[in-house]
Amino acid sequence: xxxxxxxxxxxxxxxxxxxxxxxxxxxxxxxxxxxxxxxxxxxxxxxxxxxxxxxxxxxxxxxxxxxxxxxxxxxxxxxxxxxxxxxxxxxxxxxxxxxxxxxxxxxxxxxxxxxxxxxxxxxxxxxxxxxxxxxxxxxxxxxxxxxxxxxxxxxxxxxxxxxxxxxxxxxxxxxxxxxxxxxxxxxxxxxxxxxxxxxxxxxxxxxxxxxxxxxxxxxxxxxxxxxxxxxxxxxxxxxxxxxxxxxxxxxxxxxxxxxxxxxxxxxxxxxxxxxxxxxxxxxxxxxxxxxxxx
Amino acid sequence: xxxxxxxxxxxxxxxxxxxxxxxxxxxxxxxxxxxxxxxxxxxxxxxxxxxxxxxxxxxxxxxxxxxxxxxxxxxxxxxxxxxxxxxxxxxxxxxxxxxxxxxxxxxxxxxxxxxxxxxxxxxxxxxxxxxxxxxxxxxxxxxxxxxxxxxxxxxxxxxxxxxxxxxxxxxxxxxxxxxxxxxxxxxxxxxxxxxxxxxxxxxxxxxxxxxxxxxxxxxxxxxxxxxxxxxxxxxxxxxxxxxxxxxxxxxxxxxxxxxxxxxxxxxxxxxxxxxxxxxxxxxxxxxxxxxxxxxxxxxxxxxxxxxxxxxxx
Numbered sequence: 001x002x003x004x005x006x007x008x009x010x011x012x013x014x015x016x017x018x019x020x021x022x023x024x025x026x027x028x029x030x031x032x033x034x035x036x037x038x039x040x041x042x043x044x045x046x047x048x049x050x051x052x053x054x055x056x057x058x059x060x061x062x063x064x065x066x067x068x069x070x071x072x073x074x075x076x077x078x079x080x081x082x083x084x085x086x087x088x089x090x091x092x093x094x095x096x097x098x099x100x101x102x103x104x105x106x107x108x109x110x111x112x113x114x115x116x117x118x119x120x121x122x123x124x125x126x127x128x129x130x131x132x133x134x135x136x137x138x139x140x141x142x143x144x145x146x147x148x149x150x151x152x153x154x155x156x157x158x159x160x161x162x163x164x165x166x167x168x169x170x171x172x173x174x175x176x177x178x179x180x181x182x183x184x185x186x187x188x189x190x191x192x193x194x195x196x197x198x199x200x201x202x203x204x205x206x207x208x209x210x211x212x213x214x215x216x217x218x219x220x221x222x223x224x225x226x227x228x229x230x231x232x233x234x235x236x237x238x239x240x241x242x243x244x245x246x247x248x249x250x251x252x253x254x255x256x257x258x259x260x261x262x263x264x265x266x267x268x269x270x271x272x273x274x275x276x277x278x279x280x281x282x283x284x285x286x287x288x289x290x291x292x293x294x
Numbered sequence: 295x296x297x298x299x300x301x302x303x304x305x306x307x308x309x310x311x312x313x314x315x316x317x318x319x320x321x322x323x324x325x326x327x328x329x330x331x332x333x334x335x336x337x338x339x340x341x342x343x344x345x346x347x348x349x350x351x352x353x354x355x356x357x358x359x360x361x362x363x364x365x366x367x368x369x370x371x372x373x374x375x376x377x378x379x380x381x382x383x384x385x386x387x388x389x390x391x392x393x394x395x396x397x398x399x400x401x402x403x404x405x406x407x408x409x410x411x412x413x414x415x416x417x418x419x420x421x422x423x424x425x426x427x428x429x430x431x432x433x434x435x436x437x438x439x440x441x442x443x444x445x446x447x448x449x450x451x452x453x454x455x456x457x458x459x460x461x462x463x464x465x466x467x468x469x470x471x472x473x474x475x476x477x478x479x480x481x482x483x484x485x486x487x488x489x490x491x492x493x494x495x496x497x498x499x500x501x502x503x504x505x506x507x508x509x510x511x512x513x514x515x516x517x518x519x520x521x522x523x524x525x526x527x528x529x530x531x532x533x534x535x536x537x538x539x540x541x542x543x544x545x546x547x548x549x550x551x552x553x554x555x556x557x558x559x560x561x562x563x564x565x566x567x568x569x570x571x572x573x574x575x576x577x578x579x580x581x582x583x584x585x586x587x588x589x590x591x592x593x594x595x596x597x598x599x600x601x602x603x604x605x606x607x
Contacts, residue, residue, distance in 0.1 A: 129308070129312065132309055133309060134316070135586075135590070136309065136583055136586045137583065137586065138541040138544045138545040138582065138586065139541070139542075139545055140545030140546070140549075141544065141545055141563075141579075141582050144548070144563065145317075145320055145321075145579055148567050148575070149320055149321060225437045228437055228439075229438075229439070229548075229549050232439055232549065232552075233548075233552065233564055233567075234568075235567070248439060248440070248443070252439075255443065255446070255447065255451070256451065262443050262447075263444075266437065266440035266443060266444075267440075269440060270435055270436060270437065270440060273435040273436075273437065274432055277431050277435045278431060281431055
């Protein structure tokens, strides 16, 4: 964030933050590449009901374990189901779980971080202590525990992932808040009698948005992986619904006869995660003056 | 420094108690009776009552909480419901396998990642940097099971050099190492990516400092500037960050252990989930939590040591 070079007027307003975001995208071209790949994956997954060549659940035992061909582009699994169609449908689950969980975590964590940083004192202590506690669990282990206890379904999966990521957002939002709140223009806002809520979410928020968005894209990448891991372990959305992790687990059992099941599904996870990392990484480089490419 | 250390140590205990409380709450909010969950719907009322009694579920909640806390803090994790053996003993038995895996992957990460990161920083924005950045970003995008599966396909099936199932005999160092190669590479490659990126960022910052310009101006050889003036200042954040990545490693080791069918904490946890081994699950959570609280403490102390400003906060 280039806080130091901005004048107070420039700093307020979410619209300004968005314009800055656009410039940030242009500063580092890799973020565009990441965004485009991500959008392609997202569109393919969203259009799955219309573009998938086969029904993802339709079993066809005669065609079981077929290698990639003209009929089955990426081969079939042990029930004769089309791997490509299942990858498209599985992508919907991956995207839904990761985007929802990170969206929820971003809003809650971001708000908690700004409140902690702005209010300071006891409130800051309590919020950040709670965040430390949640941070004490490795994301995957926490996810395992929550899903195991609450039961494996879509909602619990989202809760489990969001819960482990909230503290990351709280921390990243708190730091710039603490730095900004002592500045003159915030003092001016107080003198004008603005409410704390207005100061926090109109005048401080734009200073926080950049870093929060970077973190969001990087953590969406992790959420995609966590969802895949949990399904791989058998704690994801239940079969026969196609999930990438579940497909890889099933493919792993047939790795000698039908390696395409693992290879292509894993590739799908990799492409989605890589695109989000490219996006987040490019954005981070662009907003971090220390790493800026100039 | 002493005051900072004591203060940080002091705040560890409440954090630990809070972490244990979270575990207690999560395990207790599970819908349904754990005894029924363990025994199945068809169990007799007698059996359910007996198990509830054994698990202490008939005590008042506060009392249960108190026993849970004191037991956890004194290292009494109870007995596995499946094997009947002490949870702590079962954990200690497989812990060397998990430690082997994590330590080996950190070593791979450091040996490969640091030189790559330094090269990328020194030749910043050149082709070397570009290739290093893209490959490391790709490396940390790899889901760990995918790396593991590709390595198995290549080096256990296509070239049958290494075992598909990694079940090492701990008393035979050769066998232990042989079984470690593929699992450690699966995790290590991710570590390489993380370490290389952190080293690069940290080196770029160090190399941009005024004292580097001074060193160059007084005619110090390039290698001395990079190694003595640059790297020595850049290494501290790298060490600290490795501590932070331990959490990622621990999580990923669960997956690697399943793919390679390798004994360890990860396999223990998945086994406990499948068999509804309630005490084992609870005990493993406590151990993970202890481990992470400890790592956070060490990381914070390392920060304090490397950056005097931290102590004033």
